Amino acid sequence: MTQQRKMKRLLSRTALMLTAASFLTLPLATSAFAGKEGVFLSDSVYFTLDKVTLSSGAEDGSLRFSLGLNNNSSSAVDFNNYGVKVIDASGTSYTAKLTEKVTARVKAGETGTFKFTSDIPANLTAGQLKVDIFEWNYNAMHDIGALSVQAAMDEAGQSAVQQVAINLQELDTTYADDAVVTAQLGNSYKVFKDGAWVVYTDLTLENLSDATLKLPDALELNLQDNKGLTYAAQFLTGSGQSLLPQQPLKTTIQAAVPASLDASGGLTLLFSPKGKVKTTVLGSLNVAKSFVIGKIGEGSPYPDEDLDGLQITTSWAATSQQSDGLHLQANVTLKNNSDGILTIPNLTGSFQAVRSSVAVASADNATRTSYLSPNESTTFRFSGILPAGLSTEALQLVVMEKSGTAGSGTQTSAGTGNETGTGTETSAGNNKQTATALPVSITTLAGAGSGGEVSTYAAAEEYTIGTPFKLNANNLLDSNIDISLVEMGMSESEDFGFKTVVAKYKLTNKGTTSVSLPDFQTELTSSEGYTYTGARQTTVAKTIAPNTSYVLNYSYLLPGTEQADKLALNLYDANRLAVGSYKTAVQPVPKTGPVSLYPFSIDIKQANVSATYSKDQSYAYRLRLDLDVKRQEQVITDANFSTLAFEVVDSEGRLLSSKTMGFTGEQKIMSGIQFIDFGSIKSEQLNTDVKINLYEVVTTPNGDSKRLIKTLEM
Secondary structure, eight states, X not given: OOGGGTTOOTTOOOOOOOOSSSOOOEEOOGGGGTTOOEEXXXXXXXXXXXXXXXXXXXXXXXXXXXXXXXXXXXXXXXXXXXXXXXXXXXXXXXXXXXXXOOOSEEOTTEEEEEEEEEEEETTOOGGGEEEEEEEEETTEEEEEEEEEHHHHHHHHTOOOBOEEEEEGXXXXXXXXXXXXXXXXXXXXXXXXXXXXXXXXXXXXXXXXXXXXXXXXXTEEEEEEETTSOEEEEEEEESXXXXXXXXXXXXXXXXXXXXXXOOGGGOEXXXXXXXXXXXXXXXXXXXXXXXXXXXXXXXXXXXXXGGGTXXXXXXXXXXXXXXXXXXXXXXXXXXXXXXXXXXXXXXXXXXXXXXXXXXXXXXXXXXXXOSEEOTTOEEEEEEEEEEOTTOOGGGEEEEEEEEEXXXXXXXXXXXXXXXXXXXXXXXXXXXXXXXXXXXXXXXXXXXXXXXXXXXXXXXXXXXXXXXXXXXXXXXXXXXXTEXXXXXXXXXEEEXXXXXXXXXXXXXXXXXXXXXXXXXXXXXXXXXXXXXXXXOEEOSOOOSEEOTTOEEEEEXXXXXXXXXXXXSEEEEEEOTTSOEEEEEEEOOOOOOSSSOEEETTEEEEEEEEEEEEEXXXXXXXXXXXXXXXXXXXXXXXXXXXXXXXXXXXXXXXXXXXXXXXXXXXXXXXXXXXXXXXXXXXXXXXXXOOXXXXXXXXXXXXXXXXXXEEEEEEEEO
16 A cells, blocks of 8 residues: 555444344254354354455455354353454454444354454455454453355355445444445446546445445545556446445446556556545555456356346457548347346447547447347447558457436536536436446457458358348348348350359348338459459339348459359448358359249240341341240339340351340230240341340449340251
């Protein structure tokens, strides 16, 4: 302890005398103590150790425990004949003080409970401590036996905690002498918010007395760094609430700190009388040990006892350097590992650069249920853009929980002294607490995937055509929309020496209201690392009605040497953030039987061509088709859907004539007999090897993209 902390007075009360005041005795039940370690006075009278709490502050600790005197004899036992102390492994003893007034006489067949506290060094562990019981013999002490602190804690499933005990009477003499409140340390977070760095620390307060208490205004909290500099801390939540006896209450404090503060390099929370932090410290906690920075893929318990069993994990993250900055995206998954139903908290995200004092907020506006059943999970998707040049090693994702409701009327400060705009406010109309966002996890983005890593063929996941993509998306893609690849075909242009791949995507609206058609981008990457950008069809619908599907076409230009048997399909949102990568390949066109032009299939049962000769020395061909056209699924098609082109070509591949038909409108392709006329073919253009090619045509910003479906020999 530094000189600034002289006159330290942690629980500096005198020991209470044993009196006959308000002591609860219980009938002795021997079975209740089966398996417990005991110190026996006789076969029927023995001591047991219960409710052990080992607390460690910044430089001082305490041990609180209950000593049970179990009297199964036929006569009363007087506890005044015995004493208690705490000893460590080296034999050093520490005074144990009673914390309440009790009766010393334990009647026959009853159990007396005596509550003690002992101030001990902070570095002692449970395995080094024992509660020693001795008998007074004419002012001399005669040791009877000792009870293991470690054994008692193991039996109760307890562990040492970061905790201090504050006697409120030392702050305000109107409080009773047993008005003791403990503050147990939870997690701490350093967050860049509203242009300033703020340290948030969770505390669990517990009132150890028998009466309801409130923290006195005279209590002051400060953070102190390893240089001795202090930063005022205020309660964000819980400061004005009543502390019920033996009922823990979670609170959060905050303190504005400089950007240069090394939170893990030595930071202490001091409890002092107001204005006396330089002279009096009632207790202290080592906050430096409470900062937890998670890694991608590592889960941790959600820091809320009301959501016991909920696990939070930053399950995936990726970064991509673009012309407008560093694009970030991350998925945060909540999973219910409990046996009950849990409420889903309202989470928001923030990407922060710890060395540059820069942050960007993100929200997931997806529609989801309010609860998670056992073993269920839900994923929040966050994205943002930070300045280019930042290293992912210094980037973090902060997840905040937004709670509380905003009241109406004029708002006034609740007196938290908050400089960052995150304090509580009250409404003059209904006195409700405003919404407050508090951190629940911080994850380092070191090791997050890059755009190149998630787009290679080797990194792509296996995929079955027709199944919905498992998107690592953000809030720019509505979670109510399923996207799946339903068809991918390729044809080659003999004139220009390149190949064309046409991919069809089915978008299904699973929600109950219409949603906007998402603007996503696609690429194909070969196993050799060559990337081909997709061109979306020129005209698309604006919205998708609920419980319906829509087909969207993309085309890709590939070199003539590409076999397209090993391709990675990469999807991106409108901000060029990767949302998934999947292994796929083009589908061959069957030589016989139906040909798929999703959501239709066409089976050419018969095809005949007849020719007529005109006076102007030109030929006209009539193609007679017997077709079977079926709709594979009830998917919306409109005038923007692909069309069929029939082209008459000679043996040299020269186009002689063409006709186009669609799947909608008056001249649509349909089942049965149909005739298609090709005219004005000059006689000098003809030779013996004329054929008709059937193409599927998609209109893109780069022009018409054609996929060869069938060749009809004449």
